[in-house]
Amino acid sequence: MIIIHHLNNSRSQRILWMCEEIGVDYQIKHYQRNSKTQLAPKELFDVHPLGKSPVITDGDITVAESGAIIEYLARNHGKQLIPKQATPEYRQYNYWLHFAEGSLMPQMLLKLIFDKIKTAPMPFFIKPIAKGIANKVMDGYVAPNIKNNMAFIEKHLQENKWFAGNKISGADIQMSFPLEASMMRLKSNDYPGIQKYVDKIHARSAYKKALENGGPYDYA
Ligand SMILES: N[C@@H](CCC(=O)N[C@@H](CS)C(=O)NCC(=O)O)C(=O)O
Known part of the structure; x- marks a missing residue:
């Protein structure tokens, strides 16, 4: 099962959208920004050393960085979102x-x-x-x-x-x-x-x- 570590009001919203577009099952783990600093909570550092969102886990695989996550999800679950190679x-x-x-x-x-x-x-x-x-x-x-x-x-x-x-x-x-x-x-x-x-x-x-x-x- 894909888990999206989702920080409120953040780039990870687009990963939720992607999962809905390709129809893959996913769970959301919610994280809240610090209301003063707007920074992510320390729990996100337990998922990935940079502590940023989006980050996903898929079994024992962790993928960070929006572009890399989009490529990973498209290759494994949504090839329709990748145009034909060499075009x-x-x-x-x-x-x-x-x-x-x-x-x-x-x-x-x-x-x-x-x-x-x-x-x-x-x-x-x-x-x-x-x-x-x-x-x-x-x-x-x-x-x-x-x-x-x-x-x-x-x-x-x-x-x-x-x-x-x-x-x-x-x-x-x-x-x-x-x-x-x-x-x-x-x-x-x-x-x-x-x-x-x-x-x-x-x-x-x-x-x-x-x-x-x-x-x-x-x-x-
Ligand atoms: N280039 C990275 C940027 C990740 C990033 O900076 N995410 C922001 C959310 S939009 C974040 O985690 N901010 C909280 C923080 O820096 O503590 C990506 O696209 O995944």
């Missing part, structure tokens, strides 16, 4: 599967951190310095990169039904979390193709079932 669709699948956590999420995380620095409590004489540094990094690096990444995704979704061709694939599951987070934190009017795509995945019955099972999730 343009497979190359797209592989690309977006890596892009989500390799390119897009680091930018979103930097934005979150620097936005927090701007509003963090600190002595009044430090505030202008901290704000100045945060603005410089945001304006000179983070914001232009996010804009570039989002325009690139918007164009892809204007021209394609799914991330890897005409059928839903594991790449769509993987891209769902950064796009949900982006649509909450950026101006969604700038990205109508992405907003339409996020609405489309939210309308799927497997997605709704996963949401029911996972508990409160701020990004849907």
Whole structure:
């Protein structure tokens, strides 16, 4: 039996969705973030040394890292979510599967951190310095990169039904979390193709079932 170690309001929601899409049996073990720090509880370190979610266990096998989990589940239980090897669709699948956590999420995380620095409590004489540094990094690096990444995704979704061709694939599951987070934190009017795509995945019955099972999730 697959056990999904599910942290509330987190990337592991997409793994629940994946299991519902492929119709594989799974159990959820729930973990709650610390309400002050938003960090995962120490019990997650008993499952994997990095203590992050998602992580799954399947008998004596433990798989961490969303992309690796999606590949593992697709190979073993949902081959319909992997495009045929050596096709343009497979190359797209592989690309977006890596892009989500390799390119897009680091930018979103930097934005979150620097936005927090701007509003963090600190002595009044430090505030202008901290704000100045945060603005410089945001304006000179983070914001232009996010804009570039989002325009690139918007164009892809204007021209394609799914991330890897005409059928839903594991790449769509993987891209769902950064796009949900982006649509909450950026101006969604700038990205109508992405907003339409996020609405489309939210309308799927497997997605709704996963949401029911996972508990409160701020990004849907
Ligand atoms: N790249 C990893 C990121 C894992 C990750 O950072 N997960 C977050 C949840 S969205 C987490 O566990 N945060 C709690 C913490 O850092 O303590 C993946 O995609 O699995």
